[in-house]
Amino acid sequence: MDKRKTSLLVIGLFIQLLIKAQNPIIQTIYTADPAPMVYKDTVYLFTGHDEDKSTWFTMKDWHCYTTTDMVNWTDKGSPLSLKAFSWAKKDAWAGQCIPRNGKFYWYVPINHETMGMSIGVAVSDSPTGPFKDALGKPLVHSGNGDIDPTVFIDDDGQAYLYWGNPYLKYVKLNKDMVSYSGEVVTVPLNKEGFNVRFKDVDKRPSAYEEGPWFYKRKNLYYMHYAAGGVPEHLAYSTSTSPTGPWVYRDTIMRIIGKGGAFTNHPGVVDYKGKSYFFYHNGALPGGGGFTRSVCLDEFRYNKDGSIPRIAPTKEGVKPVSNLNPFIRQEAETIAWEEGIEVGESMEAGIYVTEISNGDHIKLRSVDFKKGAKGFQANVASVAGGNIEIHLDSLEGVLLGSVEVKNTGGKESWATVSAAMKKVKGVHDLYFVFKGGQGDLFNFNWWKFSK
Structure with a gap:
């Protein structure tokens, strides 16, 4: 194998490790x-x-x-x-x-x-x-x-x-x-x-x-x-x-x-x-x-109750159940994120904040069952932006995009919605945030509709 192919393979493996990382x-x-x-x-x-x-x-x-x-x-x-x-x-x-x-x-x-x-x-x-x-x-x-x-x-x-x-x-x-x-x-x-x-x-x-x-x-x-x-x-x-x-x-x-x-x-x-x-x-x-x-x-414990040597991993653990997207889910429910922070207020409780262009949230093992067509999000904004919703990877199938307009302030909450491509089965879900410079909006909760 030549050096160029070896380098591409190493880069590809590194990207795969990043995608699979769940620890911390x-x-x-x-x-x-x-x-x-x-x-x-x-x-x-x-x-x-x-x-x-x-x-x-x-x-x-x-x-x-x-x-x-x-x-x-x-x-x-x-x-x-x-x-x-x-x-x-x-x-x-x-x-x-x-x-x-x-x-x-x-x-x-x-x-x-x-x-x-x-x-x-x-x-x-x-x-x-x-x-x-x-x-x-x-x-x-x-x-x-x-x-x-x-x-x-x-x-x-x-x-x-x-x-x-x-x-x-x-x-x-x-x-x-x-x-x-x-x-x-x-x-x-x-x-x-x-x-x-x-x-x-x-x-x-x-x-x-x-x-x-x-x-x-x-x-x-x-x-x-x-x-x-x-x-x-x-x-x-x-x-x-x-x-x-x-x-x-x-x-x-x-x-x-x-x-x-x-x-x-x-x-x-x-x-x-x-x-x-x-x-x-x-x-x-x-x-x-x-x-x-x-x-x-x-x-796993050994039969005699002893504990085997545990090797720390980047991949973490597998899900023991699936996430239900058809009930209200808090935006601060996260498997992995890049760029965002969490805030708190009397009205909204805990919410996602400091969202910038290119930031994202990953959720694992989301069960869409027989299908989902619509999406709602509770947001507050001055600058505005978009929530792109992808399946299985940051650049995976784009289900749709929700526009977040000026709601009158970062503590003025409004529910926005958009139609989605129909999706079935169990998938990882990515919220990818798009917009201009600076803080775009705050994100409180989300929900899919059948």
């Missing part, structure tokens, strides 16, 4: 420290938020995303921020949310204005908030390493809260989920339970670093965690009891190379018969150790 799963902001939660028929993903151009772990709020197909994620905004805690100084770091008693409890580490890192708890009647400080003070403070809480409710109703770096500690939560009984217990971090460190520069007794993720599967308790030294990899230990003793099992995910971050944080859920592993890297443009992004890959 959120592209509008930098997200870190994934904490997935399955509630009823939906996966809720709670994340930290690295501020743009951070040179430290500069984090001021937490965010929430939802999905029912594992590939299209709906932005639910920021249900909780440091402002909810009167005692907070800084550092909205890795937390976890869990349902109980008809409410939702979000355990988060925050730098207290006088005590340093502490574990707080916020409560809401809805998994998407708003959340409020349940106590007006920290739930627990045991030392400067009180970070990364993980929470689990056992079959007998007893709830456990684990946390910590460089230590691993736990308490038994009471049924009210905002208090605990007994003393703070420190877990022995020994070779048998948590292996040894590859780089023993800080003289820690084991590989355990931070970011624990605790749950039970069948009769086995799992403790996933970031292991070190730094840069971190992800490992796990198991126990036949919720309080140990722990037995080290293996590395789950190696240190991520190019596009990686020197920290990591695991999150694991089962959903619709499949098992999913969440983590973060630094793969988005401008990404790195302080500007991280959540990723997702599928895995």
Whole structure:
């Protein structure tokens, strides 16, 4: 094969990789420290938020995303921020949310204005908030390493809260989920339970670093965690009891190379018969150790309950169901995007904004069933533009184009419509935005008609 043909082949393969890329799963902001939660028929993903151009772990709020197909994620905004805690100084770091008693409890580490890192708890009647400080003070403070809480409710109703770096500690939560009984217990971090460190520069007794993720599967308790030294990899230990003793099992995910971050944080859920592993890297443009992004890959437990080595992918996971285009879908439901941002208002809630010429949104596995002929979009605009609707790729079959005219302002919402070429079956869907220079319009929701 001559050099010219080889070059064309390489370029073609590179383009195909870009088209198939689905990791990181959120592209509008930098997200870190994934904490997935399955509630009823939906996966809720709670994340930290690295501020743009951070040179430290500069984090001021937490965010929430939802999905029912594992590939299209709906932005639910920021249900909780440091402002909810009167005692907070800084550092909205890795937390976890869990349902109980008809409410939702979000355990988060925050730098207290006088005590340093502490574990707080916020409560809401809805998994998407708003959340409020349940106590007006920290739930627990045991030392400067009180970070990364993980929470689990056992079959007998007893709830456990684990946390910590460089230590691993736990308490038994009471049924009210905002208090605990007994003393703070420190877990022995020994070779048998948590292996040894590859780089023993800080003289820690084991590989355990931070970011624990605790749950039970069948009769086995799992403790996933970031292991070190730094840069971190992800490992796990198991126990036949919720309080140990722990037995080290293996590395789950190696240190991520190019596009990686020197920290990591695991999150694991089962959903619709499949098992999913969440983590973060630094793969988005401008990404790195302080500007991280959540990723997702599928895995299968071995028959003995052990976990195979999971290789991080750019392709992500396959859909477990299809998206229904005949009901209202939020514009901020996204599998992949380029260029756009999200905004929020009292009237529209969360919406897509900062749309420029050439930006696009991709949705995966949209089921048009027996056919669709029309399209509606709720928009607000001064400059105006067009929404081109393509099938299966950015330059795929053009179903039609919706003109967005001046609606009287960027918060003056109007519903526009257009006829479409008839489409059947399951397809990926691309909204490609066209227009002049600058911001074109805001985009709230869309819907196809039969």
